[in-house]
Amino acid sequence: MERQSSPAGAERASAATSALSAESVVKRFDQVTALDGVSLDVLEGECVALVGESGSGKTTLLRSFNGLVRPDAGRVLIGGRDISDLDVVALRRGMGYVPQDGGLLPHWRVGRNVELVPRLRGADGDALTRADASLQLVGLDPEAFRDRWPSELSGGQRQRVAMARALAAGPRILLLDEPFGALDAITRADLQESFAELRASGAAGPMTCVLVTHDLHEAFLLANRVAVLQGGRLEQVGSPSQLIEAPASTYVRNLLSRARVTSGDAVVIRQRSGE
């Protein structure tokens, strides 16, 4: 796929190009309008969190970026090209994907699960090496985990394996659908931290990511920008501090207050992200 070059880990510089774009995307399921004209640009190297309540359309938007959802109207662009002109199967092999429950294939051992995408891309020879490296990247010892069955793992380990599987082929784009949503608070904090470190260190290479979450804290912790969806419409897109300091609507304000995010947090966030 043709790809415009851009600096790794680019901030929201005006020069940065869009890795992913939704242009007035509409999607209906029977009577329900899941997406009602949503436009969003995700820039090269940034991480955008999609937040909102259940049914707000955040997962549908995520799934339109890898062609699992086909818009009824509007366009989805990947690297500037309309997704309907692209080979979605090849496209997906270049995107990591982590669903809420891991989505590990229960009849394959951990090693085989992690080797999945490298093998699909024809890297049979070094699939094993890549899988081991990927397991190490997410903090799992390949020797200890390679031959385990998914059913033998804890919830946190399962998500780490799912993350390793998503990263094994070195994707430039990572789609995460409530990746830590089903975990207990301590494990979740653990994994969030690992993920933040992974991104910060650049060990997995330059990556654009879209994160679906209903947890504002998680969004603020992991994302450069946060997109708030409600009823299939985009309420506001902005950096965490922008959201806190200037909520665009009552809905956003309520969302923040329910999550007990205060203006004090904005300071912390700004310090952390070096703004």
Add this chain to the structure above:
Amino acid sequence: MIGRSLLFALSLAAVSEQPRAGPPVVVASKPFGESYLLAEMFAQLLEARGIAVDRRPGLGATELAFRALRAGSIDVYPEYTGTGLLVLLGERPSGDEKAVFDRVAQEFPRRFGVRWLPPLGFENTYAIAVRKRMADSLGMQTLSDLARHAGTLRAGLTPDFIGRSDGLPGLSSAYGIRFRDVRALLPAVKYRALDAGDVDVVDGYSTDGLIARYHFRVLVDDRKFFPPYEAAALVSARLGTENPAAVAALTELSGRIDVVRMRALNQRVEVDGVPIPRVASEALAELGLIRGGVPIAYNAERAASFASYISSSASRLTSLTVRHLLLVGVSLAVAILVAVPLGLILERHARAAEPVIRGVGVLQTLPGIALLAFMIPLFGIGLVPALVALALYSLYPIVRNTFTGVRDADPKAVDAARALGMTDGQILRQVRLPLAAPVIMAGIRTAAVIDVGTATLAAFIGAGGLGEPIVSGLALSDTRMILSGAIPAALLALVVDVTLAGVEHFVHPGR
């Protein structure tokens, strides 16, 4: 003919010895004592004249045996002229026995290409039987008497009799008989049911040996409703042209068996429990048709214990069990090869799925005998039609489970596989099929266990297996014989179930 040659090619297990060139004469019977006995007499007589014989005893009922004869799958079986006239020609009874015989003898070659040999010499008409004590207390001697009391009586009739125009329907209109209740009973159990008082009236045959075993009264047909049923050999036209020696041998029996002798012979089989081959050879020797002392190695009499019966027929039961396994194994394999791909195709065409699966399910509801009957014109009798019918019976659980198993395979795993770039084909082969494997195996297991049971019906079209002793045991009311087929069949079902449960466990993904 195609069916027949296929049959010979495939039914290696059933090949009998062939002392002379040319195909053996296939001798068949219907599944009741007298028919077995007459067929065995035909067979032994032919053998005594140096003609090779292939025995196919106990074919379903009139329809099955007659279809097999017309299809050329069998060469001869004992039939009754009245049945020929009413059931096969569909004509009303008319005149005396001579008129009936002349009519069928004239019509059958023209209409069906089969011919009647001259009658054997006795009539076996329907006999409506009641308990003597009840008959006495109600003062019943005739069918007209029965008509007066029928409203308070429960009838237990053979399915054949209930459906035939010369059976219950005709009887009802001729005498105005309306029973309080009519139940379909197998020949084997009807006398016991009558004796036990579960029913009050049964249908039987006038030469029946079993009627003598109980205290029953046969009611007089005072309006002469039942037509003459003279027993005779019904032979294929081909036999007459290709093997006149066989026809000549069979004709030696014409006019030789009177009703007294037949009843006595039936009693030897049905009451005394003497093995049919022995009764047949003794009868032929008495008639001076063969020399006495044809060595028959049967020592199983009704007095012998079940255990000694089993041990004495162990080698026969072993070969029947092997045959049964062959029937189940091959039909199941064919069913799997058809049903699994069909289930997968249907999974891709969700709209067509339910109608098609329901259609396959309808096959399941057809009575086994009916399905087997449909097979005869296409495949003749024996192994091939039995395998086809059993395979059709096995389709439903496998199609259903393949379809639902693949459709419902862990949706989250399937979604992740798709999101990571697996093609539909890869998802099917590498994810859905392996995940559905235990469900598909469960369907195969269900089909297999049902198959073991259904395969006992194969005996009705001469395909052998453990149904053989069950069918003849039922016909002869010989519990020991029934059990010698039923117990191994039940054990086989258990073994198959446990074995496939092991396989099912083995294919379970990811422990």
